Amino acid sequence: MAWTESLLPYTIEEFITAGEAERIVSLIEHYKRANPDRLTAGVTQKTVHVSDTMSLEELVAMYEPNGRIEITAEDLPSEVIAIVERAYFTHIEDIRRAYPSAAWPYGFAYVEYGPGQYFTPHADGITTAQCAGFGVALSDDFRGGEFLIETCGSNRMWVAGGDGMSRLAPGADVSSEWFRKLPRTEWAMSPRRGVAVFYGSALVHSSRPVTAGRLRKILGFVSKG
Amino acid sequence: MNGAQIETDIAAEWISALNEPDLSRLLPYCHPDLIVHAPTPPDNVVEGLDKIGLLVASYRTAFPDGQFALQSSYREGELVCCRWTARGVNSGPFLDFPATNRDVVARGTCRFRTVEGLVAEHWFDVSQYDLIEQLMGLLPEPGHAFPLSEAINREALTAWIEALSGGARAFEVVFSPDLVVHSQCFDLRFVEQGRESLEKVLGYVQAMVSDIHVSIRDEAGQGRTSTYRGLLTGRFAHAANPSILAFYCMCRSESDRVVELWVRIGGRPYGMD
Numbered sequence: 001m002a003w004t005e006s007l008l009p010y011t012i013e014e015f016i017t018a019g020e021a022e023r024i025v026s027l028i029e030h031y032k033r034a035n036p037d038r039l040t041a042g043v044t045q046k047t048v049h050v051s052d053t054m055s056l057e058e059l060v061a062m063y064e065p066n067g068r069i070e071i072t073a074e075d076l077p078s079e080v081i082a083i084v085e086r087a088y089f090t091h092i093e094d095i096r097r098a099y100p101s102a103a104w105p106y107g108f109a110y111v112e113y114g115p116g117q118y119f120t121p122h123a124d125g126i127t128t129a130q131c132a133g134f135g136v137a138l139s140d141d142f143r144g145g146e147f148l149i150e151t152c153g154s155n156r157m158w159v160a161g162g163d164g165m166s167r168l169a170p171g172a173d174v175s176s177e178w179f180r181k182l183p184r185t186e187w188a189m190s191p192r193r194g195v196a197v198f199y200g201s202a203l204v205h206s207s208r209p210v211t212a213g214r215l216r217k218i219l220g221f222v223s224k225g
Numbered sequence: 226m227n228g229a230q231i232e233t234d235i236a237a238e239w240i241s242a243l244n245e246p247d248l249s250r251l252l253p254y255c256h257p258d259l260i261v262h263a264p265t266p267p268d269n270v271v272e273g274l275d276k277i278g279l280l281v282a283s284y285r286t287a288f289p290d291g292q293f294a295l296q297s298s299y300r301e302g303e304l305v306c307c308r309w310t311a312r313g314v315n316s317g318p319f320l321d322f323p324a325t326n327r328d329v330v331a332r333g334t335c336r337f338r339t340v341e342g343l344v345a346e347h348w349f350d351v352s353q354y355d356l357i358e359q360l361m362g363l364l365p366e367p368g369h370a371f372p373l374s375e376a377i378n379r380e381a382l383t384a385w386i387e388a389l390s391g392g393a394r395a396f397e398v399v400f401s402p403d404l405v406v407h408s409q410c411f412d413l414r415f416v417e418q419g420r421e422s423l424e425k426v427l428g429y430v431q432a433m434v435s436d437i438h439v440s441i442r443d444e445a446g447q448g449r450t451s452t453y454r455g456l457l458t459g460r461f462a463h464a465a466n467p468s469i470l471a472f473y474c475m476c477r478s479e480s481d482r483v484v485e486l487w488v489r490i491g492g493r494p495y496g497m498d
Contacts, residue, residue, distance in 0.1 A: 073493075081493075082443070089445040089452035092475070096450075103407055103487050104473065225407055225416050 003166070006126050006202035009149045009187070010098040015196035016087045021138045024084075025216060027077045028110055032069075041070035041111075048072060048109045048219055054175070062175055063119050066209070069112035081108050084136060084218050087196070098198065099131050101224035113145055113207070113215040121150055121184070121206035122173035123157075124221075131224040133205075134198040135217045137191040142213030147197060150184040150204040157182070157202075168202050198222070235337060235344060236298040236307035243293045243311075246285065248278050256345040263349045287319035288329075305337040315360055322360065322373060329359045370446040378451035378476035381483040385474060386439045388427055389457075396420050401482040409489040426488055434459035439472050450477040456494050469494050 016024075038044050042060035047070060049059045064070075073081070088095065088105045096102050113119075124133050135147065156178060161167040174180055184204060191197050199205050235254055242250035252274070261271045263280055271280050284291070291313030298307035311331045316324050333351035337344045370378065381399040388394045397420070406422035408415050413429045415422075431437070434457075441455035457472035473489040 078493075085454065086443065086445045089454075089475070090447055092446070092450045092452065093448040103475075104409065104489055223409070225409070225414060 003202070005099050005101060005131055006200040007151075008098055008132075008198075008200045009203060010095075010132075010198040011189075011191065012091050012094055012196045012198070013192075014194050015091060015136055016083065016194050018194060020083050020087070021193050024080050024110075024218065025138055027080050028071065028112075028216070031071065031075070031077055035075070038075065039069045039071065041068050044072065044075065046072040046074060048107060048111075062173065063122065064117065065120065066117045068114075068117050068119070069110075071110040073106075073108045076108055076110060080110065080218070084108060084220060087136070088220070091196075095198070095222070099200070099222060099224075101131050102222045103225055104223045105134075105220045106223055107219075107221040109219045111217060111219055113210045115144075115212060116209050118145070118207045118209040120174045121148075121179075121204050123168055123204045124201045125172065126168050126201050129223055129225070130201050130221050132198050132200050132222040134196050134220050134222065135191075136196045136220070137193050138216040138218065139214065140193045142210055142215045144209055144211035145215040146188040146190050146208045148206045148208065149187040149189075149199060150206060151187065152182060152184040152204060154182060172204065235339065235342075236305050236335065237295050239335065239337070239344065239347075240293045240295045240307065240309050243281070244291075248274070248281060251281075254344050256340055256343040259344060259347065261347045261349060264351060264353055286317040287315055287324075288313035289316055290314055303338050303340070305339060307335050309333055309335060319360065320357075322357075322371075325360045327360055329356060331356050370451050371449055373481075374449040374478045375446070375451060377478040377481060377483060378446070378449075381476045381478070381486065382441070382451075382453050382474050385423075385486070385488070388423070389430065389439060390437050391431070394423075394427075396423055399483055400486070401479075401484045403484065404482075405485045407485070407487040409487075409491075411491045423486075430490060434461055434468075434470075436460045436467065441472075449479065450475060452476075457490055 032039055041047060041064050042056055045056060047056060047060055049063050051059050054062070085105055124130065157169055157172065158166045159169045172179055188208070189197065239251065239254060242254070255274060259274065259277065261277050261280065263269060263271060271277055288311070291311050293309050293311045296308040296310055298305060309332070311333075313329065315327050315329055318324060331351050332355065333349070335350070336348040338346040369375070377399060384395045384399050388396070400420050400423070402420060403418060404420050404422070405416065405418050406426065408422075408426050410426055410430050411433060413426065417425070437457060437459040439455055439457050441453050443454045445452050452473065452475040455472045457470045458467050459470070460467050470490055471492045471494045473487070475487040476483045477485040
């Protein structure tokens with residue numbers, strides 16, 4: 001995979017229609033009413049975050065210190081996945097224009113942030129299976145919650161792999177002191193409902209706290225190969 | 226009639242002669258060493274009257290009733306230039322696309338370098354972007370592949386399902402010899418070039434699952450890429466009951482062959498809670 005691909009932010013406007021966004025929110029609200037005890041991030045013992053060294057509770061506390069609602073792929077209504085997958089395949093050539101190794105979407109999750117809630121900076125990490133992540137905005141009726149891409153040209157983000165290729169440095173998240181101290185430049189955006197924001201897997205991303213209303217979006221990842 | 230008038234008349238005669246079914250009215254104006262620059266690949270520079278005849282014939286095949294009309298012309302030194310408009314029905318194949326039977330209006334320019342009153346070099350320019358957009362839309366609407374791609378991609382899907390289900394392996398007709406195969410079938414994950422990679426996937430899947438049946442539930446696509454989602458039912462070795470698995474197939478075609486195929490089997494079945 002080209003490094004430029006892993007470092008590329010990208011958007012697809014009108015990724016889903018207003019009607020599709022409303023349908024997803026309706027399905028999610030139905031799920032929430034039926035499963036009130038399965039909504040808090042981590043409560044189902046599943047999260048979109050992955051770590052070899054941290055427990056699930058530690059992961060959730062690090063990434064979403066003020067909590068969020070999170071419904072992972074195993075629990076998402078299949079119609080939600082069907083809508084987002086269809087949108088993905090309907091824009092497949094737009095996606096592959098930016099990420100030529102893009103293949104399938106996977107790992108969907110619904111996340112929802114209320115006032116004071118946000119997620120901390122991190123890079124998803126380059127793996128053999130993933131080239132990018134993406135979020136599909138489902139709501140406009142909130143304030144704050146800006147999505148941030150945090151670019152950084154420092155060599156500190158990279159280490160040499162045994163095969164001579166660069167690797168993203170371990171601990172590219174707020175658990176590492178070197179990462180917390182690393183100067184980065186924030187690119188803030190507030191994608192409107194229906195917009196999909198893609199971010200290469202080596203890009204640091206985060207969000208500002210929501211100040212009013214509720215920010216809703218679907219997360220997904222782009223497999224490569 | 227002065228010299229300038231004579232030479233700009235060449236443009237009028239040339240454009241008018243394009244409306245004939247053959248080169249009979251063009252030939253009297255052609256220098257024996259005529260070179261034609263045309264925007265149609267693969268040969269953008271055409272030399273020799275026989276090849277020029279083929280070039281004109283290819284346009285005539287695509288637009289048999291096409292009529293050219295001169296808009297204006299002028300001369301500067303040895304160069305004569307003109308603007309033209311052509312109207313016609315696309316009732317034959319054009320470039321790599323099948324006939325659309327759509328009425329189109331094409332606009333373009335011609336330039337001529339004349340030697341001793343004959344055309345020695347000719348540049349034929351047409352707004353191909355505008356023309357193709359009229360014919361089929363240069364960028365398809367979201368959710369739709371190019372019409373030609375849809376047909377080929379579906380043929381490839383049918384051939385793939387047929388082979389997967391234990392039937393004929395009719396791969397040569399629809400898959401390019403340089404086909405790139407992307408597999409995410411269970412644990413078989415690779416990207417390889419060559420039609421033989423299809424056999425590798427087939428062997429792996431059929432060794433794991435028997436009595437395979439695939440049903441397609443949804444399709445979507447963009448440009449030259451089509452994606453098909455559905456269910457694969459089959460029986461794993463030692464399993465008492467058939468299993469239902471997710472089935473995905475994505476095809477990208479160029480010209481009349483599929484050049485890239487992504488196959489994915491396994492995971493949560495599409496459309497099932």
